[in-house]
Amino acid sequence: MNNPPHFKGFRPIGLPEENNPVIINFEEYEAIRLSDFELNGQVEAALIMGISRPTYARIYESARRKVAQAFVQGKAIVFEGGKVYFDSEWYSCNSCGCWFNHTEKEQVIKNCTLCGSTDIEQYDESHQQGNAEDIFICPECGNEKIHSPGTPCRNEICPACNCQMVRKGAPHHHRMRNRNNN
Amino acid sequence: MKIAITSTGNSPDSKLDSRFGRCSYFVIYDTESHSTEFIPNPSKENIEGAGPASVQLIASRGAEKVVSGEFGAKVKSLFDSLKIQLVVLNDPQKKISEIIKLLNH
Numbered sequence: 001m002n003n004p005p006h007f008k009g010f011r012p013i014g015l016p017e018e019n020n021p022v023i024i025n026f027e028e029y030e031a032i033r034l035s036d037f038e039l040n041g042q043v044e045a046a047l048i049m050g051i052s053r054p055t056y057a058r059i060y061e062s063a064r065r066k067v068a069q070a071f072v073q074g075k076a077i078v079f080e081g082g083k084v085y086f087d088s089e090w091y092s093c094n095s096c097g098c099w100f101n102h103t104e105k106e107q108v109i110k111n112c113t114l115c116g117s118t119d120i121e122q123y124d125e126s127h128q129q130g131n132a133e134d135i136f137i138c139p140e141c142g143n144e145k146i147h148s149p150g151t152p153c154r155n156e157i158c159p160a161c162n163c164q165m166v167r168k169g170a171p172h173h174h175r176m177r178n179r180n181n182n
Numbered sequence: 183m184k185i186a187i188t189s190t191g192n193s194p195d196s197k198l199d200s201r202f203g204r205c206s207y208f209v210i211y212d213t214e215s216h217s218t219e220f221i222p223n224p225s226k227e228n229i230e231g232a233g234p235a236s237v238q239l240i241a242s243r244g245a246e247k248v249v250s251g252e253f254g255a256k257v258k259s260l261f262d263s264l265k266i267q268l269v270v271l272n273d274p275q276k277k278i279s280e281i282i283k284l285l286n287h
Contacts, residue, residue, distance in 0.1 A: 005263065006264060098269055098271040098272075099269070101267060102267055103262070103266070103267055114284050114285060114287075115284040117287075
């Protein structure tokens with residue numbers, strides 16, 4: 001997500017402080033921000049958050065219900081965790097040895113922000129942590145393809161033999177492998 | 183553009199402070215007028231919340247970049263949402279004057 005809220009929450013005016021506030025996750029905050037503040041459609045918003053549209057709809061629905069509950073019952077709202085990661089990208093400079101991020105995603109970075117050197121590298125988390133990517137495999141020819149979040153899984157079609165692909169390592173995949181072996 | 187640098191002292195010969203929230207001084211450097219201003223960090227002795235308080239101070243001075251040795255998790259996401267750029271320089275021997283020279287590349 002791009003913009004976490006820079007405050008912790010809201011409190012109703014004129015009520016004594018209660019100890020059971022409504023907890024809104026960062027992803028729910030982000031859903032409201034994308035839909036009702038930036039006025040994105042659900043499909044675009046889901047793509048921005050890197051999740052499928054049905055999942056987005058679920059998060060957004062839950063967010064609105066929580067906001068309504070807080071409004072009607074006069075409860076406080078607290079922003080909290082959830083499954084999010086912040087995605088400002090980091091770069092390292094080989095000339096002065098510094099690390100820096102940049103705040104505008106669209107902007108292309110060519111120079112070190114500190115010393116102006118062009119000898120910079122983008123820090124890639126997926127390489128560092130060896131993140132397992134979502135790989136889809138073709139049951140016919142064994143072709144593999146990286147699944148991009150936001151596209152429905154059933155739309156992953158093998159480019160070689162035009163059949164529907166399955167997630168590598170998923171129960172489907174195991175079942176097919178067993179069938180082939182028999 | 184204004185750039186904030188964390189400093190251990192209040193002169194251009196002082197070294198970079200590797201902590202952000204509990205650094206001794208903030209240097210606000212203006213790239214247009216080449217002026218520097220040293221601000222003692224009021225939250226240096228805070229037990230809690232020194233990072234967010236320092237973020238507030240820097241944001242109120244209108245800085246668009248911050249140079250320090252390290253940033254905590256809270257501080258990083260705060261700066262992200264305020265759209266202030268972070269520069270991590272892991273060299274506690276660097277003098278403020280040297281950093282300013284680098285910034286004038």
